[in-house]
Amino acid sequence: MAAATSMAAALAASLPAPVAAPTPAAPTYEAIPASMSKAIDIEAEISLTCVQLDGMVVTKIIKHSREAHGPAAHGLVLGLDLDGTLEVSNSFPLPSDEDDKSPKGVARFQAAMLRSLKEVQADDSVVGFYQAMTLGSFFNQTLVDTQAIHQEKLRHGGIVIVHDMSQTARGNASFRAFRLTKAFLDAYKRNNFSTASLISHRLTFSSILEEIPLKIRTNALLSAFLGTLTESAPLSGPDVNPSSATSSTTLPPSFATLNLGTSSVSRNLEHIIEALDNYKTEEGNLAYLQRQIAREKARADTYVSKRKEENAARVAQGLAPLPEEDVNRLFKIPPEPSRLESVLLLGKIDAYAKSLAETSSTGLVKMHAAKANPGV
Numbered sequence: 001m002a003a004a005t006s007m008a009a010a011l012a013a014s015l016p017a018p019v020a021a022p023t024p025a026a027p028t029y030e031a032i033p034a035s036m037s038k039a040i041d042i043e044a045e046i047s048l049t050c051v052q053l054d055g056m057v058v059t060k061i062i063k064h065s066r067e068a069h070g071p072a073a074h075g076l077v078l079g080l081d082l083d084g085t086l087e088v089s090n091s092f093p094l095p096s097d098e099d100d101k102s103p104k105g106v107a108r109f110q111a112a113m114l115r116s117l118k119e120v121q122a123d124d125s126v127v128g129f130y131q132a133m134t135l136g137s138f139f140n141q142t143l144v145d146t147q148a149i150h151q152e153k154l155r156h157g158g159i160v161i162v163h164d165m166s167q168t169a170r171g172n173a174s175f176r177a178f179r180l181t182k183a184f185l186d187a188y189k190r191n192n193f194s195t196a197s198l199i200s201h202r203l204t205f206s207s208i209l210e211e212i213p214l215k216i217r218t219n220a221l222l223s224a225f226l227g228t229l230t231e232s233a234p235l236s237g238p239d240v241n242p243s244s245a246t247s248s249t250t251l252p253p254s255f256a257t258l259n260l261g262t263s264s265v266s267r268n269l270e271h272i273i274e275a276l277d278n279y280k281t282e283e284g285n286l287a288y289l290q291r292q293i294a295r296e297k298a299r300a301d302t303y304v305s306k307r308k309e310e311n312a313a314r315v316a317q318g319l320a321p322l323p324e325e326d327v328n329r330l331f332k333i334p335p336e337p338s339r340l341e342s343v344l345l346l347g348k349i350d351a352y353a354k355s356l357a358e359t360s361s362t363g364l365v366k367m368h369a370a371k372a373n374p375g376v
Contacts, residue, residue: 048212049084051159051177055218057091058175064093065132065165072096073132076110077161078123086159086212089123091130126150128159135268136355137275138162139205139347141340147180148188159212166264166355175216178209193340205347265363268356275352279345289337296333303330 057077065073075093079086092113095106117124128150131143143160150158159177167174180188183201187193197203311321 046084048081048086051086051212051214052088053175053214053216054089055216055222057088058216060091061130061163062168065163068096068132071132071134075130076126077128077130078125079127080125086127088127127154128161130161130163132163132165134166135271135352136164137348137351139344141344148185151180151185175214177212177214179212181207181210184208193338194336195339198339205343205350208347264359268352268359272349272352272356275345275349279342279349282342282345286337286339286342289334293334293336296331300331300333
């Protein structure tokens, strides 16, 4: 045995040393030239026609909106666009202003979340954001600014998904997808929302956003789970009480639809009055600025006409005319104020009015039904 071992060792020593496999070089990626980006990114040339929400995204947005207790709930939606359909497959909330998060802190949080999603091989492509709202009103400066940034940075412009919490509380989950119109983006990039700009771009509160059709997709597992919740399954056994011979997983009956909804009407009226007060204040400020502009322009026109008369008199006397001075330097004429805030307030009033009309009409039908059957 010892001889065999020494022979094997001698043979092994006489063999040449194994050559180590060469380490493959790290792959290098070259940036796509700008001239070839459109030829390679074919999906970017297909216009967006539909937004598809995954069922999990719907539940996550509803859960976040309930926990945030107000329109402060907002976050990012992730997915990809394919053949004109923007498929939203995931989402995560962003810290609100109440959390004392600075813009840099929010950016770090967003980068950390996207990095974590990429590590677990989940969708990490931002396609827009979502925003909670109440009573159908979501017009505000923050939403417009955020959506303008997304439409400039993201392919297909990105979308904003608004979730109406008041509709969900009444049993109707409301989700809508929007993006800014081209006319509004042109005025926004020029930072010009004067009266002449609004007329030339034909901008009103109804032409700021364009709505994109939205549909919700559920997978087979979620559909089966919802089916078990909506259908009662009888229980069998000798010790089963006949009054409770149904599965405990069945959803309990909800009587929310029997609520007359008088509290929501009063709350809606309060929001409309508040929006009208804000609009009146904004219009008062604009009128004050317009009077200031008109006053300064009148002073400048008076100065120019007076200087022309003086120069005409000097020329008639054979004297050299006085040099013309810059009117803008002598008179501080304020620029024309932006009317964007007043347009957004009009959109908010219109949304509250439509929500009030819908709520009051439903409440009137319920009250008529309750009055017609007093004995039931």
